[in-house]
Amino acid sequence: MMAWWVLASVGVLLVLLVRGKLSPAVLFGSWATGYLMLGVVTQQQWLNSFTNPALATLLVLMLVSLALERSPLLERFSGALLKGNEHLATFRLMGVTATLSAFLNNTAVVGSLLGVISRQQHIAPSRLLIPLSFASVLGGITTLIGTSTNLVVNSFVVNAGLPALGMFEFAAVGVPVALLCLLVIMLSRRWLPRHKLQQHNGQQPYFLEAKVQPGAPLVGRSIEQNKLRNLNGLYLLEIVRNERLISPVAPDEILEANDVLVFTGEIEKVQALQPFNGLELFGNGVDKLLASNLVEVVISNQSELAKSTLQEVDFRTMFNAGVVGIRRGNKRLTGQLGTIPLKVGDSLLLAVGQDFTQHRNIDRNFHILGNWQRPKLSNRQSTLAFVGFGAVVALAAFGALPLLNGLLLLLAGLLLSRILTLGELRRRFPFELVIIIGSALTVAKAMDSSGAAQLVANGMRSLFSGYGVFGAFVGVYVMTLMLTETVTNNAAAALAFPVGLSTAQAFGADPMPFIMAVAFGASACFMVPFGYQTHLMVYSPGHYRMTDFIKTGLPVSLVYSAGVIALVPVVFPF
Known part of the structure; x- marks a missing residue:
């Protein structure tokens, strides 16, 4: 009886996640607390979910990334990437983005290049921004640290008592799939819109x-x-x-x-x-006066503005700025601006005070597209940060130093050298991500201990009994893909992992193919802009419509899925 009750409650959770009225942090946190109060999980299991070593690794990695994303190296390098004709510029941009995203947080990579691409007057940004986002996703699937999704899956693996995933355990499947999909993007980009280049001269029609x-x-x-x-x-x-x-x-x-x-x-x-x-x-x-005072920003996935109105947050006092206009995709929002609920990925045109970029909450809430520059690291600081990060990754890859230990040492070095400050860590600490993943681990434990995951696994076994373990593997992958296209990638991994693991156990198969099905399926978001944070980042600056993602992303999704389904059982036999 308990198993059916938990399964029904997870179904309600999924419906609420799809509707998007409440944030994933609120929903997962509420469900985890509910299971604790009702005795579905013990207090120790609840606490263990928030002290998971893989979750701690993800947290420290994101804090270290705060220094790397302030480096001016990417922006300086981007000028060379965009030279020449559009075809070659796109190819270079995607290649470099995918390579960097294999080791750096892909949100930071896209954020560093987003403003440069939006400001340049050589190629229409609408021709470059979807390839930029797709390439960052494809680079992220090749290593353990390339995307938060892989680290989230690793936290579930550790929580289940299985050996932690290695740094390059994803590479044998991820690299061939990424290369194939990058070639497909070069072909499907013909369907991208070619919007006119925006001249940032302040001559706006809504004054x-x-x-x-x-x-x-x-x-x-x-x-x-x-x-x-x-x-x-x-x-x-x-x-x-x-x-x-x-x-x-x-x-x-x-x-x-x-x-x-x-x-x-x-x-x-x-x-x-x-x-x-x-x-x-x-x-x-x-x-002319307004032109020197305008800056365009995109609401970040960490912003406290999401789902709030300008009036509710007292925007003017918070940022010393007034909102001139709001754009969502290719649509300029109308109506009284102060009463419009904001969303992650919205573009805001701001008239700002002279101290706008000095406000300490700017980085957390916005990606800046205009010419206003936030404080950057010096060349020496950038070199130290990147060399240190490279050393940590190399030592972890060769097994000389655990990744968490290396990242903690690097974080301490960044603080001692004042490349990072405690104030910056407090402002950018990813509280919501900790709540989502810790609570999701609790939900997964509840599904496992109550037997709800086993019920779904038995259903999968009955459904695919005529197709064997390979059919069940495909079923887990497709289920995860459908979840990530409708809810966030991390939420998809959280809901799919216990089902995938129980399905492997029901068939008496090795769990690794099913774990990889969840990991790669949770990153397979190419057809809608709302399931992945980098897609939301480029949605409004590129003036895109939903159909732009569907036309460009459908062939990528098909090739990606075919590659994963074909390669995973070869690299990780059942």
């Missing part, structure tokens, strides 16, 4: 300017007193006063004669300004 006439009732009164903060569909973004830009505008700012008020939002609702006597509308007059 409305109004001048305060001398003697107007508005003069000498504050913004709050004049009731200019809560207009129907319009938002006061900036004030231009004597060739000086006031941004953001405080509620107690006193208006003066000849002030130019810059509004944004639903510009068609200009009638909202009609009740204000002495306010004169006129055409573009402050483009």
Whole structure:
């Protein structure tokens, strides 16, 4: 009875994950707590899930990556990648991205190149950004540390009492599959849109300017007193006063004669300004001033803004910036900007204060596409960070030093040399990821101990009884692929792993092929932008539609799946 109850509850969890109303951290955390309270798992099992050595390795790796992503080396190198014709530039970009993503966090690799690709005026970014994201995924599947998904699967392996996965255990399957798929991308990229290159000159169509006439009732009164903060569909973004830009505008700012008020939002609702006597509308007059004050950003997967509105988070106070416009994919969102729930991957056009990049919460919340540069490491610091990281990977690969031990030593060195600071670690600590993975390990333990995973495995055995263990292996892979296209990659791995392991046990087979089916299946997200963080990062900057991912990603997904299904049983026999 308990097994059926747990299985039903996991079904509800999956439905809620697909709907996306609540974050995976909230859902997995709630389910893990519920299983603990109801006695499905013990307190010790719950605690062990959050002290898993593989989870600790992933956590330290992400903290070390904070230093590597601040290196200017990738941005400097990117100029050479994009030279020549589009075909060769795409080939070089994907090759380098895949190679780097095999060893560096693929989110950091894409984040480092995203702004450079978006700013360059040689090739339309829409022709490069999906190949960039796909290549980062393909590079990540070749090593243990290339993607968080492989490290998450490794945490489940360790939790199940099996030997930990090796650094290059994925390579025999991952490298051939990655090479095949990169060739397919070179062919399928013909279906990518060719949007016009964006000139970042500040001449945006959604500004409305109004001048305060001398003697107007508005003069000498504050913004709050004049009731200019809560207009129907319009938002006061900036004030231009004597060739000086006031941004953001405080509620107690006193208006003066000849002030130019810059509004944004639903510009068609200009009638909202009609009740204000002495306010004169006129055409573009402050483009040059605005151009030096605009920056485009993409909401990151670590951002606290996701699922919140600008009003709820008090965006202006938090970042000293006003939001000019919001774009999701190729769609510019309309309506009152302050009431629109934001999503990871949304592009925001901001009018920012001069100290914008000095705010300590910028890196956690945004990938910056504009010319504003966050503080970078020096050449010496970059060299030290990369040499140290390379040494740790090499020592782990040859078995001379455990990966966790090496990463801890490197993290200590980065802190002692002040390449990283404790403040930066606090700001960027991946709390949500720890909650998701630790709780997912608890959910997996609940499925295993209650017999729910065995029920699914018995169903798989009955379903594929005519096809043998190979049919069950294919079934586990397809199930994981379908999950990762509908929920996040890490959530897909969490839900599929206990089923895959129990299925292997039901057939009396070696668990490794089924573990690899889950690992590679959880990274097989190519057809929708919402299942993988790098796809969300490029979705809005590339002005993409859902169909762009489907047309380009479908052939990649088919070749990827065929390669995995063919190679895994050869490299890891049943």
